[in-house]
Amino acid sequence: MLVAEAVGRTLVAAGVDHVFGVVGSGNFHVTNAMVASGAWFVAARHEGGGATMADAYARTAGRPAALSVHQGCGLTNAMTGIGEAAKSRTPLVVLAAEATNRASNFFVDQDALARSVGAVPMRITDPQYAVAQAREAVATAVHRRRTVVLNLPLEVQGAEVPERPSPGGVPSQVQDLADFVPPEPPRPLAPSSADVERLVSALRLAQRPVFVAGRGARSPAARDALVALADETGALLATSAVAKGLFHDSPWSLDVSGGFSSPLAAELIREADLIVGWGCVLNMWTMRHGALIGPDTTVVQVDDTEAALGAQRELTFGVLGDVTTTAGATLTALTRSTTDAPGGDAAGGHTAYSWRSDDLRERLARELAWRTVPFEDTSGGGRIDPRTLTIALDDLLPRERVVGVDSGNFMGYPSMFLSVPDEQGFCFTQAFQAIGLGLATTIGAALAQPDRLPVAALGDGGALMGAAELDTVRRLGLPMVVVVYNDDAYGAEVHHFASGDHPMDTVTFPDTDIAAIARGYGFTGVTVRDIDDLAPVRAWLDGPRETPLLIDAKVVADEPSWWLEEAFRGH
Template sequence: MLVAEAVGRALVAAGVDHVFGVVGSGNFHVTNAMVAAGARFVASRHEGGGATMADAYARTSGRPAALTVHQGCGLTNAMTGIAEAAKSRTPLVVVTAEATQPRSNFYVDQSGLAAAVGAVARRVTSAETAVADTVEAVATAVHQRATVVLNLPLEIQALELPDGQSTGRIELPQAPAPPTPSPTEVERLAATLSAASRPVFVAGRGARSHAARDALIALGERSGALLATSAVAKGLFVGEPFSLDVSGGFASPLAAELIHGADLIVGWGCALNMWTMRHGTLIAPGATVVQVDDTADALGAHRELAFGVHGDVALTAAAVDEALLEEELGSGAAGRAGYRSPELAARLARELAWRDVPFEDRSIADQIDPRTLTIALDDLLPTRRVLGVDSGNFMGYPSMFLRVPDERGFCFTQAFQSIGLGLSTTIGAALAQPDRLPVAAVGDGGLMMSVAELDTVRRLGLPMVVVVYNDEAYGAEVHHFAPGGHPMDTVTFPETDIAAIARGYGFTGVTVRTTEDLHAVRAWVEGPRDTALLIDAKVRGDQPSWWLEEAFRGH
């Protein structure tokens, strides 16, 4: 057995069941070995798309994924998607061939590239260590929640594996125990919660697990805290009567009012950065701010804290809940109402959702208001869905007006703030959640960047809905610079019939300018859905979205 085959087999034996990417000469054998070992290979039309599909699959499935690319140019093509995954701490293994001779056309410093975007660089260094090196890469990805670039030098790939090496059943090394908060920190947080009248929890990426969610719900009930999330954890508290949905720039007026009214804000696996706290304006003067995180360096990285707690979210929430219970039993108290009341629950049911906030419909004859469009789509499309959102001026509308069933139904690849990732995001999420309707929300700029992946949707036979918020511009730049009187020629484009482009890829393509045009969407939903659907929505683009306007003002 050659090293290339051994590495491919070892990756699958170590738990990788989906591999995405583009195959060239350098990664041909290792990719085929993964397929022979039982992994599903998903061919993207561009390495960047493959990277983002793998990222989204890992996030939405809860399992590690792999990206496979050619040496040099294959890796550089994938770097934006790899940067997004690394910044998001996605457990992803990038399997890349490597040219080690500096005179090779394919030579680049691949380990340096990985380090530059926050990924972990690893290399298969010999035939004798090939399997062990591969297992270490997967273990690092899984246990450290890291994106690992595993370099496979061409000359090493061609070596024979020594006798006695096995690529059969592989057990990853045992995961390190999650950090347990100190008793002192637990007592301090419990006392702080006990003293608070209006506590709010903000759960982030580090709380996206069943154990963390259940522990936070229980602690919220005992302490009277309201429950919010960062954008990336949207859906975590669906169905909870005291959920505020998303905190930050996407927060609805009622959610922002209640978060600003808190006398205690606790971030659980959440950075409490400028986006989640609206540049700090959601924190009232005098409010106490606490952060719980399993990574010590994250504590206080974005926000001055009263104190931080180094610990796993689920373990910490459960320990604090137990401390409060013991306090109740000792004092005979019946628990705390905190921020919760029947009146507030009724108000949240009536007013929290963005669709319940009154607005003036600014649709005109040939352009639809993006709010009107998105509310109508939310009513038309099945609610059991998985939603992927690209970046851009439009992104708040699908993020906040389209409901999702839980945190696995929302995939938000925004850590690098690159446009062009939304379509591939949704492909990866769709494969991880095959029982849900995949919905990709993209801008016209992002769609045209990634248009080749429409072919991937068609080949996979995904019953996907692609909603293009088409303002014929890079809308964020228009709204950023137009008020200063700058020319807009570089960021605006002639009208493009994106629906016709989609039909060329085998989609059902419809153009929507008014709500009456949505009859074609209804017909698709009620039909066999034997093709994917692309909605080229001609939206009004003459005003910035509310969240972007705030971001540009810096508050």
């Protein structure tokens, strides 16, 4: 067995069942080894697209994925997607063929590339250790929630794995692979009793608590633990953007906290006297540069990574611990202390349901959603208001959906006007704030949620950057809806510099018929300029959906997103 085959088989044995990428000479054998072992290879048209597909798949499926790239240029092509995954702590293994000869055209310092974007560089160094090193790479990705760049030197890949124990007593790698058992996960980090008591004390004193759940709380177990603790303490429930949909079924959900918050959600978060971030960094986006935090609000962050505590914001105190474990321990301690206190709740200082009321429940049901906020429809002149468009699409599209969103001036509209059934229905690759990732994001999410309608929301700039992956959508037979919010510009820059006397020629473009481009890739292409133009969308939804659908929506160009305008003001 060659090292390339041993590495590929090891990854599949460890639970990596999807590998994405572009195959060249250097990663040909390791990719085929994974396929032969039962993994599904998804061929992207560009390594950057493959990286983002793998990232989105891992996030949405809740298990690791692999990216396979050629040495040198294959890796550099993928670096933006790898950077996004690394910043998001996505469990991803990048199989990167490596030219170690400095005279090779393909030589680059691949370790330095990985470190530069926050990924963990590792390497297969010797045939006799290949299986152990591949296993370590998967364990690092899964159990430390890291993106690992596993460098595969060409000369090592082509070597044979020893079949007999080495003189040093190293077991046969072939036998080791046959007996492979995935590494056991570490036990969830339990908080200290002192930290639990501090959190219990803060919750007892709070009259208006708000929980904000982030990436570290995106699991059914964490959701259930937080809902139980919120029900006991009267907390309202919000999420960061990446965890949108986590509390979809709760009548006390505020949806997303931060720039995307509706006016009612922002009002209630500002009134909170205690904000607890659960697996959430409470950064400038989630807290609107601190504008959502009152001057006397107690701010607490719960995270199982010590370096994350207080990294983005000054805290009243931090709690080091796993979200699910900490929420459960806090609920146990809170109910025990309340029950044990003479006189029950009053003597124990417990103030559950302090601001949950029937009136607030009704107000949340009536006013929370962005679509209930009055606005002036600016449609006209061959352009449709993005709010009008997105509300209509929300009504048309089936509820069982998975929405992927690109970056840009438009992104607040699909993020907040399109509902999702749960946290697995929304994939938000925005840690790097790169445009052009949205289509690949939705492909990865669609493969992880095959029973849902995939909906990609893109700006025209991002759609054209990632247009090569339209072929991947068609080739995979995905019944995807791609919505392009087309203002013929890089709208974020247009609105950012609109207040000054600046030429806009560098960020505005002639009209592009993106629907025609999509038809060339085998899509059904529809151009929408007003609400009546959505009739073909209904026909496509009612039909067999034999082709993917792209909606080239000519949106009003002079409408800045509320969230981006606020972000540019810095508050």
